[in-house]
Amino acid sequence: MPNLRRYRIDPDRAFSLSSIDPGAKPFAEGSKDEQIALLDTLAQELDELQNLLHAENRRKLLLVLQGMDTSGKDGTIRWVFSRTSPLGVRVSAFKAPSEDERARDYLWRCHAVVPRTGEIMVWNRSHYEDVLVPVVEGWIDEDETARRYAQINDFERLLTETGTVVVKCMLHISKDEQRERLQARIDEPGKQWKFALGDIDARKKWDDYQRAYERLLPATSTAHAPWHVIPADSKRHRNLMVARLLVQTLKGMKFVTPAGDPALKGLVIE
Amino acid sequence: MPNLRRYRIDPDRAFSLSSIDPGAKPFAEGSKDEQIALLDTLAQELDELQNLLHAENRRKLLLVLQGMDTSGKDGTIRWVFSRTSPLGVRVSAFKAPSEDERARDYLWRCHAVVPRTGEIMVWNRSHYEDVLVPVVEGWIDEDETARRYAQINDFERLLTETGTVVVKCMLHISKDEQRERLQARIDEPGKQWKFALGDIDARKKWDDYQRAYERLLPATSTAHAPWHVIPADSKRHRNLMVARLLVQTLKGMKFVTPAGDPALKGLVIE
Numbered sequence: 001m002p003n004l005r006r007y008r009i010d011p012d013r014a015f016s017l018s019s020i021d022p023g024a025k026p027f028a029e030g031s032k033d034e035q036i037a038l039l040d041t042l043a044q045e046l047d048e049l050q051n052l053l054h055a056e057n058r059r060k061l062l063l064v065l066q067g068m069d070t071s072g073k074d075g076t077i078r079w080v081f082s083r084t085s086p087l088g089v090r091v092s093a094f095k096a097p098s099e100d101e102r103a104r105d106y107l108w109r110c111h112a113v114v115p116r117t118g119e120i121m122v123w124n125r126s127h128y129e130d131v132l133v134p135v136v137e138g139w140i141d142e143d144e145t146a147r148r149y150a151q152i153n154d155f156e157r158l159l160t161e162t163g164t165v166v167v168k169c170m171l172h173i174s175k176d177e178q179r180e181r182l183q184a185r186i187d188e189p190g191k192q193w194k195f196a197l198g199d200i201d202a203r204k205k206w207d208d209y210q211r212a213y214e215r216l217l218p219a220t221s222t223a224h225a226p227w228h229v230i231p232a233d234s235k236r237h238r239n240l241m242v243a244r245l246l247v248q249t250l251k252g253m254k255f256v257t258p259a260g261d262p263a264l265k266g267l268v269i270e
Numbered sequence: 271m272p273n274l275r276r277y278r279i280d281p282d283r284a285f286s287l288s289s290i291d292p293g294a295k296p297f298a299e300g301s302k303d304e305q306i307a308l309l310d311t312l313a314q315e316l317d318e319l320q321n322l323l324h325a326e327n328r329r330k331l332l333l334v335l336q337g338m339d340t341s342g343k344d345g346t347i348r349w350v351f352s353r354t355s356p357l358g359v360r361v362s363a364f365k366a367p368s369e370d371e372r373a374r375d376y377l378w379r380c381h382a383v384v385p386r387t388g389e390i391m392v393w394n395r396s397h398y399e400d401v402l403v404p405v406v407e408g409w410i411d412e413d414e415t416a417r418r419y420a421q422i423n424d425f426e427r428l429l430t431e432t433g434t435v436v437v438k439c440m441l442h443i444s445k446d447e448q449r450e451r452l453q454a455r456i457d458e459p460g461k462q463w464k465f466a467l468g469d470i471d472a473r474k475k476w477d478d479y480q481r482a483y484e485r486l487l488p489a490t491s492t493a494h495a496p497w498h499v500i501p502a503d504s505k506r507h508r509n510l511m512v513a514r515l516l517v518q519t520l521k522g523m524k525f526v527t528p529a530g531d532p533a534l535k536g537l538v539i540e
Contacts, residue, residue, distance in 0.1 A: 055463050078355040085348040086359045086392070122356070182539045189530045193325050260459045269452045269470065
């Protein structure tokens with residue numbers, strides 16, 4: 001199996017998204033049916049590992065999903081967590097901030113939904129939107145952007161030092177793939193509700209967004225909370241790679257089920 | 271197929287839990303394998319219906335699960351929602367209220383986690399704990415209990431009048447079945463973390479809790495938010511019956527996928 005390490009972003013080293021082919025499928029070997037079966041196996045493994053995380057009741061896992069429109073954040077969640085219980089996996093989706101949210105610092109709404117002990121929390125978009133849209137739109141300057149990178153790194157260090165394992169994935173699609181997916185949303189009546197005219201405006205700034213990602217990825221890929229770039233033109237590949245990364249991460253947490261309580265030995269319920 | 275209606279509690283009509291056999295399995299026909307396959311089919315149907323709920327983006331569904339310790343609230347959630355995405359199904363578990371929660375009225379923490387438009391929310395325990403524990407422990411008198419029933423009915427009417435379909439299930443197990451399940455938690459080291467010594471105290475008050483349920487069920491089973499009692503000694507039956515009830519309820523909502531936006535006709539993405 002290929003090495004996930006190759007897709008992990010090195011801290012503070014200049015990075016170009018063009019160095020990773022969005023159409024690559026290193027983690028999708030075998031036939032279509034084999035890939036589907038493998039994903040189901042990984043999804044079940046994730047369920048078992050989530051149970052151990054819950055039984056241990058000491059640490060938490062945060063999965064951050066970022067990517068351009070149509071890059072497959074929703075689909076990733078649907079398929080990677082197709083075998084886990086909603087008891088143990090929660091999702092928070094971040095949209096444009098509300099008035100109430102804008103009245104606080106940009107990490108406030110994120111802090112409010114960090115995972116609980118024993119839980120997997122998935123952020124569908126995240127605090128990283130605050131170093132994407134404002135950068136592309138020119139609302140914040142270089143100094144402020146750098147300050148935010150540092151604030152984000154500090155925030156994530158707090159999370160990891162207090163028992164949260166942070167996994168960050170950038171779903172990397174090509175501009176051609178996005179065109180096809182947006183067009184499908186327009187042409188298929190059953191998909192039109194997913195389409196927003198604003199998606200076209202963001203697409204016009206494709207290159208600016210790619211550049212913003214190229215800057216934020218190495219600036220916020222730390223030893224405690226590294227970024228992985230996921231080639232995502234192939235949906236099956238994207239799902240398999242994210243599932244692999246999560247399974248590997250959770251296995252690395254080496255769960256120990258709590259020892260039996262000696263007080264319970266021989267206890268008989270009447 | 272048997273009629274779910276038979277297990278719906280009539281408003282304000284005296285009710286005895288002994289009129290429903292917790293060991294009954296009316297919704298679990300066929301062999302074990304057939305039952306497992308049927309549950310998977312229902313779980314997939316639920317997934318499709320949840321997608322329609324989400325696409326419609328107008329109404330919500332709230333599932334309230336109540337029952338004695340070990341009655342299978344967690345297991346129901348795990349299996350009934352084994353095919354839905356965590357994007358569309360969320361769970362809130364209610365434990366003994368915190369100091370912060372006790373400083374507000376008892377519906378405050380519930381109102382904070384009502385479902386969003388397009389979402390299924392599951393409450394693992396609920397505001398009904400506030401007409402169970404305090405009643406059994408004698409912390410509130412008859413008048414206060416009656417006031418709470420009325421407050422709960424008013425609260426649930428608000429929810430239904432603002433687009434929430436409320437489904438309430440009482441998972442009904444026998445005292446013998448609870449003994450076996452508690453004993454298994456003590457005897458199997460891998461399950462001990464699920465056991466709390468407090469469970470034994472509540473078990474000692476089994477009859478008081480059954481009586482509290484017998485009072486609250488008809489008092490809060492309304493036309494807008496009826497209660498169903500689910501025979502739950504058989505886990506497969508319990509899952510099948512709750513899944514049936516949800517599928518029937520969601521089908522009754524007659525979803526209409528939003529019409530295509532005329533402005534998008536012929537639009538070509540560049």
